[in-house]
Amino acid sequence: MPWLQLIINGSHQSAEAIxxxxxxxxxxxVTFEDNADQPILEPALGETPLWQQTRVTGLFDAEVSTEQVILQLAAQLGDHLPDYRWAPLEDRDWEREWMQHYQPIRCGNRLWICPSWLAPPEPSSINLLLDPGLAFGTGTHPTTFLCLQWLDGIELTGKTVTDYGCGSGILAIAALLLGADSANCIDIDHQALLATTDNAQRNGLAPEKVLTYLPEQAPQIATDLVIANILAGPLVALAPTLSALTLPGGTLCLSGIIESQAGEVMSAYAPWFDFRPPVSREQWVRLTAIKR
Known part of the structure; x- marks a missing residue:
């Protein structure tokens, strides 16, 4: 289906009205983009910032009356309609386009993350076959890679795991392939739970090894290892929950945190956990801790 994009040069004050x-x-x-090379890696806790110069793009059916759209915008925004331009959007197979750029990733000494449509480069290694679909988690993001690298380097044989905010299931499945016994996978998104189940089956894991839950349905069962690769704000709010899900002497792994937020996240968990030094990659950090 052909599309038209209406691209408007706005500001952080006008973006929401546009x-x-x-x-x-x-x-x-509608999408927001940086219009002046002002990166925002991750908002501060409780904030939803926008760039000082924000490009706002609306996607329209190609058959739309462009003149009518501009008249409607002018009526809503008054005499302050910012600079704009129309541009066609090529109709392409975006899923296939994305697949061409997703390649196998080595995450330590033993573990590879391999797209399900490509042959593993080292068949004798531990190869996690992944089709992320609509759920977050491919191994390419620094936070996911940090967690996978850590899992590859620890002893997991016989361990029980909770993956809170499981996304594609990549972290729980990696732990199971590396020797863990079972995993409870929790996410607020039904699509993530479906992706996790599909990826577990793709990797030959028995259904009873990977159990999926919405948060309100998850059993309050503590496990040896709790992993949460989410964002700093939710991690702070979830501190009592994730602590309760970790066995005494068990291990907690947190990511989705930029370096400047590490201290605040660690403080939220300090009543229950002793932290190891943070590990960084591209300004993101992984935190690991032992429950007292």
Whole structure:
């Protein structure tokens, strides 16, 4: 299906009003992008920042009346309609386009993450075959890689695991392939739970090894290892929950945290855990701790 993009040069003050106007004018979706090379790695806790110069793009059916859209926007935004331009969006097979750029990733001495549509480069290694679908977690992001690298370097034989915010199931499945006994996988997104189940089956894991739950349905069973690769804000809020899910003497692994947020996250868990030194990759950190 062909599409048209309406690209508007806004600011952090005007971006939300432009978004509302685009949606009210029939846009199928709206995206915000940095318009001046001002990276935001991760918002501070409790904040939802935008760039000082924000490019707002609305996606429209190619058959839309562009003149009518602009009239509607002008009526909603008054005389302050920012600079804009229309641009066609090529109709492409975006899933296949993405697949061409996703290659196997080595995560330590034993573990490889391999797209399910490619042959593993080292068949004798531990190869996790992954089809992430709509769920987060491919191993390419620094936070996921940090967790996978850590799992590859610890003894997991016979351990029980909780993967909180499991996404594609990549961390739980990696732990099981590396020797863990079972995993409880928890996520707020039904799609993530489906992706986790599919990926577990793809890797030959028995159904009873990988159990999936929405948070409100998850059993309050403590495990030897708890992994949560989410974001700093939710991790702080979840500190009592994740502590209760960790056995005394068990290990906690947290990621999805930028370096400046590590101290605040560690403070939230300090009543229960003793932390090891943080490990960083591209300004993201992994935190590991032992429960007292």
């Amino acid at each position: 978004e509302d106007a685009l949606l009210n004018s029939g846009a199928s979706s």
